[in-house]
Amino acid sequence: MATIPEVQSYPVKDWRNQIINEVKKNARISALFGAEGGNLYAVISHDIEGRLSIATTSIDGSDKTYPSLSAELPQAEPFEREIAEQLGITPKGHPRLKPIRRTKNMRDFYQVRGHEVHEVAVGPVHAGIIESGHFRFQCHGELVFNLEVVLGYQHRGIERALIGGPDPRTLHYMETAAGDTTIGHATAYCQNIESLHGIKIPERAEVIRSIALELERTANHVGDLGALANDIGYLPTASFCGRLRGDFLNLTAQICGSRMGRGLVIPGGVAFDLSREMALSFQQKIATLLKSTKEATALLWVSPSVLSRFEHVGTISQKTAADLGLVGPAARASGLKHDVRVNYPTAAYEKFTSVSHPGGDVFARAYVRWLEIQSSVKLLIDQLLVLPETPIQNKNPNNQHLPPNRMAVSMVEGWRGEICHVAMTDRDGRFSRYKIVDPSFHNWAGLEVALKNQQISNFPLCNKSFNLSYCGHDL
């Protein structure tokens, strides 16, 4: 946490050089955003050192432009489109300054013209029970030259509504920013509130939060493995995992009554406790579930019919993954190592090590999930064993005024990857800006790149191997 005047402000040119230099030295952009008044902020993660740096600049010229970062740092691309759309500040020289959420302003799709080149449009309404988004393919026969992902259909105006908060809706906006990542986003928000108020949460609350976070990860990873199997028509794993995912969600429901973890994480701690009997029965259940999951997914890694569809499909090299700024399992499946749990650990994750796989293809993205399920289950069982004997809540500050003119950054490794929240307060102690960066915001570009020169029939499989959030991106 910092007071806003302390945040290092640079002239635009220096600010830009600073970001480029830092990112080229093994750092990443975790957040890049603007606030009313024309200030731009960059949160840069130096993962190996476990350090964040924040740089700000002020765009004060009457033409409201600055030289774009995207040509040199592709990972800045969606962030700069967002800055342009939210604040009317133009990043000059941006390679393709199209709308990021305002679908009605989307006029020109990227088009390939030529003999027998055709265009395929999919969505926003999809065939399955999933969220809404539009995909535009440029194809030659079965071959995809280019995929353009157009999002914004799920835009509900969360960031706009957060300004002036916290209020009775704020925590619930976080819980539903990406409803499948309730624990991740609610934890990131609560950490910011606690940091701004200077509250330390009891150890037991810290551990229960990590248990809920790992249950959320495990449930979703198990579900994804089932869904990947389903997309290639390998039904045994698909149906086994469909059941197993629900069993993990039901554990979260045993803690707090909601399968999605609604109402569990609150500022100051957690709202529900785990009794000793519950912890013991959880340990047994989780061990049994892991055994069943192992059996259900082991079939994937040995069946030739599965491997021939998973391997060498949708490959992303380590360099491309780093250039695009990918996060989470998608990054770790391309050999990158960063993981908030390891680089910026809270108490529960002190001994945690992250997993990765160098493959970069659908197989790697599936296999990394299996590796992560195992490391999460191990952590769950260890943590359940040593629940500290403290209360589960410190004083809940509810929606009281926050200290004025402060800035706080919070990060959580959600099941899709790094969740980054930045809170800024005005002189009255209300939010002047609250930035939410869902991991999907970094990763959608990965899907576009993965589809290059693939068969269009591989799209569902590649899409599922990322399984990104539409509403987390659209907010």
Add this chain to the structure above:
Amino acid sequence: MILGEIKARINQGYRTIKFPDVEPDLPERFRGMPKMNCKNFDCKKCKEACPTGAISIAGAARDTGATQGAGTIRQLKLDMGRCIFCTDCVLACPEKAISFTRDYGLSANDRDDLILKNGQVFEPANALKKETLRIFGRSLKLRQVSAGGCNACEMDTQVLSTVVFDLERFGIQFVASPRHADGLLITGPVTESMRLALEKTYEAVPNPKIVIAVGACAISGGLYAGHDEVAKSGATEIFPVDLYIPGCPPHPITILDGLLRLIGKRWSHA
């Protein structure tokens, strides 16, 4: 290879629940039908704490005293169509007069039926009218549209097709095209960006058709009611709705219970 699959199939066991013949195994802390027993209507702490304006106090302060004879009954109302089943009102109430029961049957045919009144019994959803029921009762194909949903209602709807709930044993199926469907199941507050796509999907469904609104967002806008980016009152603003399934998100059992009531396969859950 095939032996491995057979062995796994045997070990994984038979997992389909016996619902509706046997009551479902819901978690101890499950938050179902809200129950109110308020006597102090001037307190209003629950109303202030509610993030979605689900709680109102009818016949409020101005009716006290001299005008009380006018016939207004003062009472606490809780609109399940807006309620996100958080615990903010429960925690705010000094008298502990609001609680969530474990009753999962929350669906209704009329929007007004979702408004619970202090001490009054809830009227759960009835089956479709005779003629529509004859058409859809034994085979109901639904097209799901997420119009700004957060993926929670979507996940808990999608899960009905797994082996655990096995929706198809009731003749209900989610289909890929609206032209193959008998109705829409809508989630989300209907974002302005999705309004046109949703309307077109509705038009593509052949008549007669039904609409099911799942979750607080689709029923009332929920947490997003009042945002310029979404419709004023969810899907109800756009289409006539045949079944409302409240929750944030509703438990899969709540959704299944609602669907079964609609096709006349369930009358009471006692």
